Amino acid sequence: MSQRMLWRNERQSLRRRLLTTLLVPLTLLLMFNSLITYIGALIYANHVHDKDLINDTLTLVQMMAHESPDGRVSSQAQFLLDYEPEGRNYFSVYSSKHGLIAGNRAVRPPSGMPRHGGDPLLYNVQIDTHALRAASMLMSNPLDAGDQLEVTVAETLRDRHQEARQILLLSIPAQTLLIIAAFLLVWLGVRTGLRQLDPLTEQLANREHDLAPIGDANVPVEILPLTRTIDGLFGRLRGMLALQERFIADAAHQLRTPLAGLSVHAERARASTDPQTIADSLNHIQRLIQRANRTSSQLLALTRAQTVEHEAGDTEPLNLATLVPELVGQRVHEGLAAGIDLGYDGPAGPLWIDGDRHRIQEMLDNLIDNGLRYAGSGSLMTVSLARERGGICLAVEDNGPGVPAGWIERLGERFFRVPGVQEEGSGLGLAIVQRIAQWHGGSARYMAGGESGLRVEIMLPAGYAPKKNGDA
Template sequence: MSVRRPSLRRRLLAFLVLPMLALLLLNAVITYRVALAYSNRMHDRNLLEDTQSFARMLQTMPLSGELSPQARFLLEYDPDGHGYFNVDSLRHGVLVSNADFSAVAAAQNCAASRPLLYSAHLNQQKVRLATLCVNSAADPGDRLAVTVGETFANRRQRAQEILMITIPMMALLMLCVGALVWFGVNHGLRILRPLTRQLAERNRDLAPISGPDVPREILPLIETIDGLFGRLAEMIALQERFVADAAHQLRTPLAGISLHVDRALGATDEHTRTEALQHVRRLNQRTARVSGQLLALTRAQAAPAAVETLELTALVPEWVAMRVPDAIRAGVDLGYQAPGAPLHAPGYAPMLQEALDNLIDNALRYAGRGATVTVGLAPRGAQVELFVEDDGPGVPDAAMARLGERFYRVAGTGEDGTGLGLAIAREAVEHVHGTLDYQAMRPHGLKVSILLPCVPTA
């Protein structure tokens, strides 16, 4: 079953189209409001003109309670819905009307000299009214309040007609904008094609792909890919270095094993055969040790799976106790010096134990029988010092600077080592921002310290 993958194109279009639809709806609401305001203004003007025309008709004819056909046609036969009228005399009360205007206070107030526009409720619906006060033709001392009204239905209808005219134009505009957005998104995504082609054409080239032509919007992604390439290149270099180191270190013992096997096979006496097999055994032990050290170095060079806060005062004594049998076999007095308070440091316990084991190995191997080796913990400023100190022959001053180099062994020690112990310890502690420190002891001996950042405890 095929998996539908997320599409950047669809995501961009959805992000742009949805706001455009919201803008279309908002524009429709604004357009309707504007059209309704325009319709109200036009209808108000027509209502005033009709009121003034009606008032002029009343001034030119005697008022007997009945309207002339011309006036009734003006007020009642109007497609815009003028449906209400009222003539109110100050002296005689209501003269003519087609509705009950008693609740409309403005219709009975004839103090104003200018036409008055207002809204009111008449016959249980909202209406728009215009009132004009004029002198009575039948009674010169009387004044008439002439009121003409209409409902709001036609006003809303005109606004809706304007909206229906503008909506298709707005929709067409949105479609054109949408087409431009579609074209723009497709055209903009084409800038990824050169990067895709550049990556597809690569074989073992892990050089960075970021450059001045990379858009800044995708620069974080490209920088992440470059970081991945860098880590991958380091892993490949680590593997190649391991193969080269293994070939370099194992070539001699494997050749020696082959030589002594041939010697044992061709021997005619038991003594020669036994001596050859003993050489094979020693060379096999050396090969196993070199292989183990190389694997340990590779593990140390790779970043540990997790870094956590370690309580060194609880872990280090256990690690030292595990090496006591080795110290007894080597004839070395191995001890532990505890600090005055608990000490914590960031680290990866298996890797830190590997580093400490290699330092103890070096001390047991090179200090000599009868020597004393002390493993201890101590605060050192903002750091924690985990040290291995011996009172053996020490290291010449000229060789101190090269300690920690891979495969470097101090000349004249007479011990058969690989030269990887200090290199393994250095790689292991550097992952947690630690360092190795070497100090010659007086009158003789060597102190190797692992310095780690101190984690304060509550």
């Protein structure tokens, strides 16, 4: 048997599971109903036999009062009481003065007999290993007015249980047929109900590249959680495909110019025999390659940053008061090379957030790169941290030429570059910063610096310090 066939055989059937789930309760219901039927039949049999037992006792009392003036059981009555092929009937007649007159000595009525003229008393008694049901009644002794006779008639419980079993055996086939009919109706209902999934299955099977939501129309209520989950999956797939298409379009847009320049300078170097021209072309090719590398790196960074949703485990507690000075220190030598005084200003205490270290580093690097590229030699650039409105503000400010007020609102747009700026760039740095801030649940704000220049503020939600071992 192939692995595929084995996998098919091991797959669980929803129809089989539903039927099994219903068959077990129906079987238990049959057993419970049979028990209830037997108990009801036994109660009915006890009621009928108790009534017959009372009638037998009253009959015996009347026979003794009218047909046995000597107070003894007539031969006819004794024959009727004793004649039992399986020995299931017992009787006794006790005199308050003379003791047992007739019958079985073991059949004694309990204490507290009813008064003369009352109804027979029903009770249970044990003789040897037999459980009996008995009826007792007091009567006056016809021969002695001062004497009373206790007349008792008893029988075993065998007939009662036998009749209850007969009723049960008669009812079980009908109940079984009823359960089978109910099961068949359930099977038919499950089969018909599952067919309602066929249109949905056909609709999904006919789709090729359509990731539109299924919607709630014509979908059974029980299937709505599944279809809504599928719609959520379709939405995430649409987002991923849109992100992929945007990345391809952005890459084509941004790499077209460097690639065209590479082709031009390569042809120039091939066509010239002048060493100076060839060297100049190679320098241009090297700068264009660096530009293409940076652009592709930023495109990848922007694509990662545009994935706004993140799963558990993507973040960890980060102390920005320790991380940011460390990251700034790694860029100081670049600031010195560019003639820019790069510094840090922040509180001494910890500033915790729940974030991703690599994304925070990428965001800060882009902010510092932006300042190093556009602030100009001789400028000051300060990276600062502060608590603000229940969150943490990470700011990068320089005193360079800044951005005209009319263009500040557009900072953070993809591929936007301030008109008139001569420095090369892709227009992706601040877009990456803004997306990473959003990924962390924060936001980015752009404004003019104190006297001149540009100030970028990143507002991040405050987090909690990690628990130490042993903390509750």
